[in-house]
Amino acid sequence: MQRQGRQEHVAARPSPKRTSPRRSASRASGRLGVALVGLGSLVLLAGCSAKDAFAFGWPKGITPQADQMYDLWIGSVVAALAVGVFVWGLIFWCVVRYRKRGEELPAQTRYNMPIEVLYTVVPFLVIAVLFYYTAIIQTYVDKRSAKPDVTVDVVAFKWNWQFRYEGTQDDTGATVSETGTSSYIPILVLPTGKKIRFKEESKDVIHSFWVPELLFKRDVMPGFDNQFEVTVRQPGEYVGRCAELCGTYHSMMNFEVRVVSPEKYQKYIELRSQGTSTPDALEAIGYTGKERYAITTEPFNTKRDAARDKK
Numbered sequence: 001m002q003r004q005g006r007q008e009h010v011a012a013r014p015s016p017k018r019t020s021p022r023r024s025a026s027r028a029s030g031r032l033g034v035a036l037v038g039l040g041s042l043v044l045l046a047g048c049s050a051k052d053a054f055a056f057g058w059p060k061g062i063t064p065q066a067d068q069m070y071d072l073w074i075g076s077v078v079a080a081l082a083v084g085v086f087v088w089g090l091i092f093w094c095v096v097r098y099r100k101r102g103e104e105l106p107a108q109t110r111y112n113m114p115i116e117v118l119y120t121v122v123p124f125l126v127i128a129v130l131f132y133y134t135a136i137i138q139t140y141v142d143k144r145s146a147k148p149d150v151t152v153d154v155v156a157f158k159w160n161w162q163f164r165y166e167g168t169q170d171d172t173g174a175t176v177s178e179t180g181t182s183s184y185i186p187i188l189v190l191p192t193g194k195k196i197r198f199k200e201e202s203k204d205v206i207h208s209f210w211v212p213e214l215l216f217k218r219d220v221m222p223g224f225d226n227q228f229e230v231t232v233r234q235p236g237e238y239v240g241r242c243a244e245l246c247g248t249y250h251s252m253m254n255f256e257v258r259v260v261s262p263e264k265y266q267k268y269i270e271l272r273s274q275g276t277s278t279p280d281a282l283e284a285i286g287y288t289g290k291e292r293y294a295i296t297t298e299p300f301n302t303k304r305d306a307a308r309d310k311k
């Protein structure tokens with residue numbers, strides 16, 4: 001009979017080999033190794049370089065303050081990974097070593113004082129170390145020098161910015177300043193390697209002064225004298241934004257920061273003091289053509305019915 005034949009065939013098959021626990025444990029650790037190598041390759045391929053991959057997602061900053069924050073981030077991630085790998089290791093080891101082999105339960109361990117003390121004390125130590133470094137770096141990032149080299153008054157209003165260079169005077173006797181409008185992006189020119197203090201002031205609601213590359217933002221609050229200080233290492237053009245939802249045109253409240261050499265900064269301020277316009281003063285320090293105006297962002301259409309008109 002056909003049915004019988006099939007049974008015979010099944011019976012003739014060699015019985016599956018019993019794998020020893022040690023062999024299956026080594027196979028499992030082999031698979032784990034392959035998975036980790038795969039994960040590592042994925043991280044490396046996703047980043048542009050090894051340094052990017054080992055930044056663990058931390059963006060690049062342009063200030064010494066940002067470098068310190070990077071160190072804190074790396075330290076925290078390494079600590080988290082060390083704890084994670086240890087815990088995952090214990091879990092996988094238990095899964096393989098104590099998997100069910102029969103009806104008999106393995107030895108049950110409870111109230112093991114050394115272990116309980118260990119897993120109370122070690123997390124406390126980890127948190128204490130992280131807290132210590134967080135406090136140290138936060139204090140460093142928030143530090144203000146007795147005498148900054150440049151002080152900029154940052155005035156936020158719905159929905160734009162005004163920057164005033166303290167200690168300067170233009171041809172009308174007023175402080176050299178830069179004010180944005182809905183058709184003009186304000187450009188804030190700053191020198192490299194100098195201690196720059198920002199003094200914030202809001203004319204209406206809460207805004208937030210944010211240049212992503214500084215890896216820092218501080219709220220601009222009515223009635224509060226919020227300040228902070230940075231030293232910018234790298235020249236370049238950086239977009240600045242309002243990072244606090246402040247109303248209808250919040251998303252359009254952009255500005256640009258131009259970081260130039262101290263000599264160019266000095267020349268720019270001198271020209272502005274003589275009454276030269278921002279685009280002309282920028283041209284005099286090497287920004288020509290379209291670069292006389294903002295290049296990292298552009299004025300948005302603030303007409304409320306603009307979207308409707310497009311349809």
Ligand SMILES: [Cu+2]
Pocket residue numbers: 156206207208242243244245246250253
């Ligand atoms: Cu705002």
